[in-house]
Amino acid sequence: MTESGKARPVPPERLRRILNGTLLGQGNEIPDYEALFPGNPQAKAPLYEAVSLYRSKRIVPFDVPGHKQGRGNPDLRAFLGEDCLTVDVNSMKMVDNLIHPTSVIREAEVLAAQAFRAADAFFMVNGTSSAIQGMIMSSLNPGDELILPRNVHRSVINSLILARGTPVYVNPGVHTGLGIPLGMSPAEVAQTIREHPRAKAVLVNHPTYYGVCSNLKEITRLAHEAGMRVLVDEAHGTHFHFSPDLPVSAMEAGADMAAVSLHKTGGSLTQSSLLLLGEGVRSDAGYIRQIVNLSQTTSASYLLMVSLDLTRRLLALKGREIYDRVIKLANYARSEINQIGGYDAFSNEKTDGDAFYEFDLTKLSVHTRSIGLAGIEVHDLLRDEYDIQVEFGDLGNFLAIISVGDRAVVIERLIAALVEILERYGKEPSGLLANEYVKPIVEMTPAEAFYAKTDLLPLLAAEGRIAAESIMCYPPGIPILAPGEKVTKDVIDYIEYARAKGSLLTGTEDDKVEYLHVVRL
Amino acid sequence: MAKELWFAEYHDDNTRLGMRVTRELVAMQSEFQAIEIFETPTFGRVLTLDGLVMLTEKDEFIYHDMIIHVPMAVHPKVQNVLLIGGGDGGSLRELCRYPEIEQIDMVEIDSEVVNQCRRFLPQVAAAYDDPRLNLIFADGLKFVRHNTDKYDLIVIDSTDPFGPGESLFTKEFYGNCHRALRADGILVNQHESPYYPADAEEARLIYQRLTATFPLVRVYQAHIPCYPSGHWLFGFASKRWDPLQDFDAERWNARGLYTRYYNTDLHTGCFQLPTYVKELLESGVE
Known part of the structure; x- marks a missing residue:
């Protein structure tokens, strides 16, 4: 509390007040975890340590990025802070390379795999969407089938376009009282597996946006029995790995791969994510890395990757x-x-x-x-x-x-x-939109429809044609149409009903969802 | 000569108020905040929370007079009072001078503030043994949510809107207070300073939120030397009583209470705000 003699940019008492009361109750410094958790390998953060060392060596940068530790962009430095920009670096020997990691990034990935009880783990910097892509594109060859619930994230449909795969949808139940889509019933999954024995994988939302989980262990058993992989969209389930009071985690359930949004509920920076590999695909890790590298940036952000390393350590320890x-x-x-x-x-x-x-x-x-x-x-x-x-x-x-x-x-x-x-x-209670599941009729793969020549038709005139784009409807948050699906009278009726009830419709090029691109005959 | 120890209070990014410290009595981190009490030659003992001055022995009478006696001179019969914050005990001390008050529910989030003030600021924390006091250590927002149509007066004697007091400046809190008040209840609060831009913005927001919740809101002011800029505001939000029209100077003077800052002439004057303050407050209201 003595006079420091020098004005600081952030007065410490204000900073303290802002930090005060957070879950961890810790100040503005990173604790010495290796002293606090002696002998625990998770107390290390190899990538964070390497980047910190880089900063302390005050290396003269004649490489990219061009802002050169922030000096070249004073406005950005003022906004984000000097500490942040001095570690916004490019791949180099000291800090490894995400495309082909051999030192500190690899060590950090191995620690992440251990923390999540996975056989292997990849750091992802293109969001969890890229982890979803990695799972699907490494499991399907063109034309292969993927069994999945209808209420998947749009990145799954997009991945199917890239993988040129064929979707086989399972009806997610809808909770009639709440009006929300649920998970997959194992009986329906078993039935679908019987009908599509050559499908390569089953994809499971775990949990859904609303927190609903399917019986993942049972679904995994059914899929493995049929020789199919289990791919888990665990974007909203990072925390499952760290508490016995939460649903089983994908790796614990024996799944083959899981896309984990560490940034969503774990605390890392937005867009940073993990792809976890289970025992079942351990030997395919090299191929999966290659698939991931197809679309992964070659300038992976160290801010994102260090945030993954620090977050993994914190979650593993606390x-x-x-x-x-x-x-x-x-x-x-x-x-x-x-x-x-x-x-x-x-x-x-x-x-x-x-x-x-x-x-x-x-x-x-x-x-x-x-x-x-x-x-x-x-x-x-x-x-x-x-x-x-x-x-x-x-x-x-x-x-x-x-x-x-x-x-x-x-x-x-x-x-x-x-x-x-x-x-x-508050007002008098009103009725809820009744959700009826409209079973999609898949006429061609999403890729075929997406890349086809199309006609733009008024929705009402599109009956009988094949959709070239998606229509999403919130609620219930399920696609009504995906590329490659037949536009039936039921589909059109459902869209108009949902529109009349005030649902938000999205997905088409036309903002108002009155016109639809359909595959040219 | 021994090196001098100075306390520098943050007023804004480029402004500090310095006080020479002769002795430190308390320096601790409670569950909620940093609590310090130290002695200064000019202001006597000083209490700070998270590095910000809450009160000094020399000028605390100004704040406590103004936050308590102004509403008490307006409302004709205050029986049930809810005091939120005010762990130093100064507001409680002034409330306890009114015999018609039957119960004072005091909700303070941090028991350590009470403990340390009772020990080191006994002239301020003077009324903790009053039998009408019902002292509760809890979150003010949570407490008030569970009460309806109960209080004649709610006093919000809080820290700033950063840290443990942040929820006591929100619209939802004022709404919940409105419900906890009786049909002619009054709410008064610490309303920040109109001078430094960050504080002024908070003052503007408080006024905006109070006027969205209460039919009658007036702001009054006092001169408090140890607070940033020395110019401090209080909010008077009411369901029925107007602080000027329903103010009865004779009635209050007949009580024979001696107050070093407050008097019934000042009561009228303190609601007369400088032009820039009026403009500031009105700028946020439709």
Whole structure:
């Protein structure tokens, strides 16, 4: 508290106040983990250490990037800080190379594999979408079939276009009360496997955006019995690896590959991600790396990669403690929100042992229809009136992500704001959009349709043709059409019904989704 | 000569207030914040939270007079009071001078502030033994959410909107307070300073949020030497009573309370704001 004699850019007391109350309660310095966890190999962060060493050596850069440790771009340096720009470096001997890692990146990947109990792990810097691409493109040859639930992320459909694969859809159940798509029922997966015995892999969302998990162990057993790979979109399930109170993780369930968005709920920088390999594909690691390198940047960001290394270390050493707290916060929020009246902050009680096998307790999914407001309306009110941003809202629900960075004080704010919203804006309950699953008729592969010559037709005139683009509908967050699928009367009726009910329609080149590109006859 | 020890309080990025320190009494990190109490030749003992001055022995009477006596001179009969924050005990001390108050629920998030102030600032933390006090260590926002139509007066004696006090400056909090107040209840709060830009922006937001919640909001001011810029605001948000029209000077003077800063002439004057402050506050309101 003595006068330092020199003005600092960020007054330490302000900084302390900002940091105060975060989950870790730690100051502005990285602890000495090797002293705190003696003998634990996870206490190391080899890539972080190498990049720090690079910085301390004050090397003169006659290589890219051209900002030269920030000197060439004072505006960016002022915005991001000098510390950040001095480690925005390019691949070089000291810091390894993601395309062909042999030293510190490789060591960091091996530690990540151990932390996630995987046979191998690849750092990904093109988002989890690139990990999804890696899984699908390394498992399918052109024309091969992939069994997948209908409510997949768009990156899965896009990967099928690149892999020239054929989708075989399984109907995700829809929860009638909540109006949300669920997971896959093992019985349906078994049936689909029987009907498509030559499919190469089964893809599973684990969890869905809403926190719904399928019976991954059983689905893995069924797929492996039929000689198929299990590919897991675990984008929203990083934390499963670090808590026994959460659904089984992909690697624990015996899956062959998993795409893990470390940035979503783990705390690394946006766009950084992991591709995990299970025992089943250990021997294919070289081929998978080659597939990943097809579309991976050759200038991988060290900011992203160091964030993966530091996050892996933190979760490996303290993940249990961190997610215990996250679960406590989410459970507390649910119980308080359910006491307000009207809102339904649902949890385990909705599981059914089938397509809703397990629930991710860290997802604060709240059903809002009984207060007469759509989830998206509550989402908008929280943002516009209370400066609270939740992840998304659909017709019946909104989702708040509770994660490593949350604090009790902001949970209280969310609860208090929901009390206010009910009081000030609540209305009589209204009916929910009834979701009927329209079974897709796949006429050609997404790639064939995507690359075909097309006609642009009014939607109503497209009946009987083959779609060349997707139509997504929120809710329920399931594609109604994907490239290669037949435009039936049922599909058109569903789109018009969803539109009339206020669903958000997206995916076509035409913003209003009134016109559709179809494959030219 | 021994090296002098100085405390430099942050006012803005390029401005600090320095006080020479002769002795440090408390320097600790509680679950919520850094708590320090030290002695200075000019201001006596000083309490800081996260490096920011909360009070000094020499001028604390100004803040506590103004946050308590202004609403108490307006509301005709305050029986139930909710005091949020105020762990130093100064606001409680002033409240306890009113015999008609039957219960004071005091909700402070940090028990260590109370402990340390009782030990080292006994003249401020003077009323903790009053039988009407119901002291609760909890989050203010959470506490107020569970109360409806209960209080005549809510006093928000908080730190700044960064750190443990952040939720006490939000629209949802004011909304929950509105519900916890009776039909003629009053809320007063620490309303930040209008001078330094970062503080002024907070003051603007507080006013905007209060006016979105309460039918009647007025801002008043005091001169507090140890606070950034020395010019401090208080918010008066009310469901019915107007701080000037419903103010009864004779009634308050008949109580015979001696106050070193507050008086009934000042009561009227403190609501007369400088032009730039009026402009600042109105700039955020439709």
